[in-house]
Structures are given as C-alpha cells and as structure tokens.
Amino acid sequence: MMSAPQTGPSGRRLGAIHRVLVVDDSRAQRLLLASSLTRQGFSVAEAASGDEAYEIAKADPPDLILSDWMMPGMDGLALCRRIRALGAERYIYFILMTSKTEKGAVAQGLDVGADDFLTKPVNADELLARISAGDRILTMERELSDKNRLISSTLQEISGLYDALDRDLFEARKMQQALLRERHRDFGPASVSLLLKPSGHVGGDLVGFFRAGADKVAMFSIDVSGHGIASALLTARLASYLSDGAPEQNIALVRDTDGRYIARPPQEVATLLNILMLEDMRSDLYFTFLIGYLDLRSGIVDIAQCGHPNPALLRPERGVEYIGESGMPVGLLDDAAFSQWQVQLRPGERLLFYSDGFTECTGHDGQMLDESGFVEIIQRNRDLETGDFLEALVWDLDMFCGAPDFPDDLSCAMITWRGAPHDQPK
Structure with a gap:
C-alpha cells in the first residue's frame, strides 16, 4: 500500500x-x-x-x-x-x-x-x-x-520452492524405482525381467511380477493416463494391490480352501480394479493394464488385456508377432467387460508387455516409431541376453528419437521361456 x-x-x-x-x-x-x-x-x-x-x-x-x-x-x-x-x-x-x-x-x-x-x-x-x-x-x-526488488525476492522464493520440489521429486523418483524391488528373477523354466524409465522425475508407468500360487508367475504392465505426480501416486497405490511381498493385500490372489494363495482369473482382477477405481479411488485418471499368469509347467500364459498395446512375441524361428485382443482401459466405465485369452510359449520364446512410450515415440522427422519400427528394434537385438536386450531397446529408441528426453514413460516386462524341465536339453 x-x-x-x-x-x-x-x-x-x-x-x-x-x-x-x-x-x-x-x-x-x-x-x-x-x-x-x-x-x-x-x-x-x-x-x-x-x-x-x-x-x-x-x-x-x-x-x-x-x-x-x-x-x-x-x-x-x-x-x-x-x-x-x-x-x-x-x-x-x-x-x-x-x-x-x-x-x-x-x-x-x-x-x-x-x-x-x-x-x-x-x-x-x-x-x-x-x-x-x-x-x-x-x-x-x-x-x-x-x-x-520485490520481483527478485519473489523469484528467489520461487526458486527455493522449485529447488525443494525438485529434491522432493528426486526422492519420489527413487521411491518409485524402489517399487521394482527386483528387475530380474529366474524361476527355472522361465525368467522375468523389468524395465522402467519415467520421462520426467516421476511417471505413470508400472511393471512388476509376483508368485501367483504353485507353479505360476504373474507379470503385469500398467500405463496411467497423464504424467507427473498424480499419475505416480496412482501407480504407487496400484503397486500395493499387486504386491509380491504382501499376498494378503494382493488383489490378484485369494486363499484356497487349504489356506494357500492362488491366482484369481486375470479378467476378474481387471474387473476388481475397475470397481476400485470408480467406487473407491474416484479419480479422473484411468489406466491401461495387461496381466498374464505363466504356468511354469506348461508355458501357457493366461492374459487379460485392458486397452494396453498388444504384447509382442519374439519367436526364435519366426520373428516378432503381435498378439492380443485390446479391450477397455480400467477406470473409464462402470459396466466395462473384460475378457481373457491364452498364448502357448515355446522354448526360447520371449513375451513382451510394453507401454506405448515405445511405439508412439517420434523421430527426427516427426513420425512415430509405430509397431513396425518397434519390431525392427526387437529383431536387431534378439540375440542379446535378457538385461542387455531391454537396455538395447531403450538405446535404439534414443537413437531414433534424437531428443535429450523421451516424450513418454517407457516400461517393459518380459518373460523368457526356456521350456518345462522335460523340454530343456539335458
């Protein structure tokens, strides 16, 4: 005044x-x-x-x-x-x-x-x-x-707030990365590997795996709408519903009559998450979702796909094939119906659940990589070992993008099927 x-x-x-x-x-x-x-x-x-x-x-x-x-x-x-x-x-x-x-x-x-x-x-x-x-x-x-002087003082205050926010976001990034307690686990007949790279400090992608009862392993991939803190908070909550360390809280597991935890059908998991999003969380956000149960005895994977990109199946002899049935995202409609389907893995095959950050990445000319371009990247690195294979996908995408940062989060969960014990070479 x-x-x-x-x-x-x-x-x-x-x-x-x-x-x-x-x-x-x-x-x-x-x-x-x-x-x-x-x-x-x-x-x-x-x-x-x-x-x-x-x-x-x-x-x-x-x-x-x-x-x-x-x-x-x-x-x-x-x-x-x-x-x-x-x-x-x-x-x-x-x-x-x-x-x-x-x-x-x-x-x-x-x-x-x-x-x-x-x-x-x-x-x-x-x-x-x-x-x-x-x-x-x-x-x-x-x-x-x-x-x-007032502007300088205000800018200093804003700068301090940004620094504090940047530190908090850095810690949030570490916490989000900690949701992936394991990036690779060997289950004998198969192994599961994970990749998660947020486009900013924190992101809306989540991948993971957990034991789903005797001789079964669950693998999932989630892509929350939007970016930033709200999306990251939702992924953290979803991670608690699909936790490997707390089966009693895992929405995908239920106690059998003998007290052991067994897997719910994947389409039922999608339905329960849809109800939680619309009735409990009441969020404007939604997410695409892909969950699969691998039977370690047979190599059969039961899958529910909810608006997520079609899984990529890398076959040693036949190249890359996209499989899937698309479906509705989770958290959009009360009466959304979800279905499930199966794929039979053969020894040496790899099944990839990935986010659209790969296929929708744009190159120097403004054109998206698309599914065909992603196939080329997968094929180019097919002979690499599991961990090197996932990192090579990101490396090649970076070369295609040519920008200092990716425009969207990148995530990938991959099953490598060696074959049931009787299928493996002596």
Missing part, C-alpha cells in the same frame, strides 16, 4: 527528492539557492568544492545534487563522473549549473552522467521546474527499483 504524499512548509508535495546538496565555490550563490530550496521544504546541505561534496555524498547520499560546473579543483563535471562511479544504492539526480550554452558542452555533461542543466544566473521558478521534473523521474525510478 502506498503512503499518503508528504508536503513541505510551503505546501509543496514532497516526492522522491527530499535532500538536496548544493555545490558552489561562491558562498553567496550557495546561500541564495539553499534559502530558496529550504522555503520549498527541502532539506539542504552545502559544499564549497567538488571534493567536499563528494565526501558528503559518499557518507550520506542526497536525492539531488545541484552543482556549479566551473569550480577550482574538482569541477562539476569531474564531481558528476565520480558520483556516478560510486554506484550508490539509490540513484542521485544531478543538475549542472553553467553559463555554457554550447551544444558540445551540454553533450559533454550528458556523457559523464548529468541529468539536467540550469543556466546561470539561476531563475527560481526554472529551478523548481527542473527539480519537479527530476522528482518525477526519481519517483518512477524508485518505484521501479522497489518492484524489481
């Missing part, structure tokens, strides 16, 4: 200029000017030389200096130059009094930093008019300086 304007003894409104330093080697001229300015409500200091004026200004900067040009020792021009070199926190308005009228002299004065000129002998009305002009300039300058 701006304070009410002050007035001097003469009723003159006092703005930015309150203290005036009069500099003149003529005592009579100083007294004349000081008397006139004092009557107008200014606080006036006097200096008989440039050196004296400089020391006063250095110790207690005035708002305005009214200085004669021609003085013995340090003249008004040299004084102005030294005042500007002081770098005072608040700007000092400088008026030179001179009998010089040549344009070159005026230009010289402006060049060293003078703001205005008065021709001697000084007319009282003109003096006040020049000071009033300077007062308007100083008022605007100081208002601008105050606003700049």
Whole structure:
C-alpha cells in the first residue's frame, strides 16, 4: 500500500527528492539557492568544492545534487563522473549549473552522467521546474527499483520452492524405482525381467511380477493416463494391490480352501480394479493394464488385456508377432467387460508387455516409431541376453528419437521361456 504524499512548509508535495546538496565555490550563490530550496521544504546541505561534496555524498547520499560546473579543483563535471562511479544504492539526480550554452558542452555533461542543466544566473521558478521534473523521474525510478526488488525476492522464493520440489521429486523418483524391488528373477523354466524409465522425475508407468500360487508367475504392465505426480501416486497405490511381498493385500490372489494363495482369473482382477477405481479411488485418471499368469509347467500364459498395446512375441524361428485382443482401459466405465485369452510359449520364446512410450515415440522427422519400427528394434537385438536386450531397446529408441528426453514413460516386462524341465536339453 502506498503512503499518503508528504508536503513541505510551503505546501509543496514532497516526492522522491527530499535532500538536496548544493555545490558552489561562491558562498553567496550557495546561500541564495539553499534559502530558496529550504522555503520549498527541502532539506539542504552545502559544499564549497567538488571534493567536499563528494565526501558528503559518499557518507550520506542526497536525492539531488545541484552543482556549479566551473569550480577550482574538482569541477562539476569531474564531481558528476565520480558520483556516478560510486554506484550508490539509490540513484542521485544531478543538475549542472553553467553559463555554457554550447551544444558540445551540454553533450559533454550528458556523457559523464548529468541529468539536467540550469543556466546561470539561476531563475527560481526554472529551478523548481527542473527539480519537479527530476522528482518525477526519481519517483518512477524508485518505484521501479522497489518492484524489481520485490520481483527478485519473489523469484528467489520461487526458486527455493522449485529447488525443494525438485529434491522432493528426486526422492519420489527413487521411491518409485524402489517399487521394482527386483528387475530380474529366474524361476527355472522361465525368467522375468523389468524395465522402467519415467520421462520426467516421476511417471505413470508400472511393471512388476509376483508368485501367483504353485507353479505360476504373474507379470503385469500398467500405463496411467497423464504424467507427473498424480499419475505416480496412482501407480504407487496400484503397486500395493499387486504386491509380491504382501499376498494378503494382493488383489490378484485369494486363499484356497487349504489356506494357500492362488491366482484369481486375470479378467476378474481387471474387473476388481475397475470397481476400485470408480467406487473407491474416484479419480479422473484411468489406466491401461495387461496381466498374464505363466504356468511354469506348461508355458501357457493366461492374459487379460485392458486397452494396453498388444504384447509382442519374439519367436526364435519366426520373428516378432503381435498378439492380443485390446479391450477397455480400467477406470473409464462402470459396466466395462473384460475378457481373457491364452498364448502357448515355446522354448526360447520371449513375451513382451510394453507401454506405448515405445511405439508412439517420434523421430527426427516427426513420425512415430509405430509397431513396425518397434519390431525392427526387437529383431536387431534378439540375440542379446535378457538385461542387455531391454537396455538395447531403450538405446535404439534414443537413437531414433534424437531428443535429450523421451516424450513418454517407457516400461517393459518380459518373460523368457526356456521350456518345462522335460523340454530343456539335458
């Protein structure tokens, strides 16, 4: 809030200029000017030389200096130059009094930093008019300086908040990555490997696996709509419903009559998650979902697909094949119906559940990689070992993208089927 304007003894409104330093080697001229300015409500200091004026200004900067040009020792021009070199926190308005009228002299004065000129002998009305002009300039300058200080202070505060948020997001990223307690596990006839790379600090993708009863392993892939904190919070909650470490909380598991945990049918898991999203979480978000149960005795995978990209099946002899039935995402419709289907894995085959961050990644020309491009990347790296294979997919995608960051989260869960014990070479 701006304070009410002050007035001097003469009723003159006092703005930015309150203290005036009069500099003149003529005592009579100083007294004349000081008397006139004092009557107008200014606080006036006097200096008989440039050196004296400089020391006063250095110790207690005035708002305005009214200085004669021609003085013995340090003249008004040299004084102005030294005042500007002081770098005072608040700007000092400088008026030179001179009998010089040549344009070159005026230009010289402006060049060293003078703001205005008065021709001697000084007319009282003109003096006040020049000071009033300077007062308007100083008022605007100081208002601008105050606003700049406020802006700088606010920017520093915002910067501090951003730094704190960045630190929190960094910790959140570590916590989200910790949801993948294992990125690879060998189950004998098969192994499961995971890849998760958020496009920002945190993301909305989640992959994982868990034991789903005797001789069964579940693998899932989730892609929450949107990006950022809200999506990441939802993935953290979903991770608790599909936890490998807490079977009693895992929505995909149910106790059998003998007390052991067995797997619910995958389509039933999708239905339960849909109910949770719409009735319990009540979120505007939704997610695509892919869950499969691998039977370690037969290599059969029972799969429910809910709007997620079609799984990719890498066959040693026949290349890459997309399989799947699409389906509705989870959390969109109350009456969404989910189905399930099967795929029979053969020894040496790999089954990939991946997010659309791969296929919808755009290259230098703005074209998406698409499913055909993803096939080429998979084929190119087919002979690599499991961990190297997943990292190579990201490497090749990075080469295709050519940007410092991927536009979307990347995630992939992969089953490598070696074959049941009786199928494996002795």
